[in-house]
Amino acid sequence: DAGVIQSPRHEVTEMGQEVTLRCKPISGHNSLFWYRQTMMRGLELLIYFNNNVPIDDSGMPEDRFSAKMPNASFSTLKIQPSEPRDSAVYFCASSRGTVETQYFGPGTRLLVL
């Protein structure tokens, strides 16, 4: 079975540019999560969706960050404009339902110069 798929795996961009990260959850999972991991702050939940609807976006740092889930098999996390402090590893995870195990993708390593 394919796990959570993320693209790109690595992204290097310049400050001010738009960055779009993509995620395909595990088929049949109806919850999707976006996390950010840094050395300073560890693993932080940014936003999560249930049945394609955003439920909790309290972890989204600021208006520069936005996330969408147009259908059950695809989600995007967009940063516009990007800043050097956004450099981190961004993980997508999915789960089958409420209070269930979350399965993580391989992550996107973002470097903003």
Place this chain on the structure above:
Amino acid sequence: GESVGLHLPTLSVQEGDNSIINCAYSNSASDYFIWYKQESGKGPQFIIDIRSNMDKRQGQRVTVLLNKTVKHLSLQIAATQPGDSAVYFCAENTGGGNKLTFGTGTQLKVEL
């Protein structure tokens, strides 16, 4: 300048010994707990989970113990192998949804 990051506690064990990784959680209402393993350059990988109506659960070479009285969770790895070297995170679901809160992690180093 010098970078400052999270200070991960480190557990060093000899190959073949048993490892015990501990985690204190904060919310007495938490009803679901998960242990994840993260190897360098990879995403967190599910190891084992336990619900609050249990106090012990066993998997292959791993055991999770839950003590709700003192809000403590532990992961025991039997016969630790070099491939077990990684950062281990505990996570708790505080109820009312899918949100997991992750601990800061413990670095496990297996010495040959």
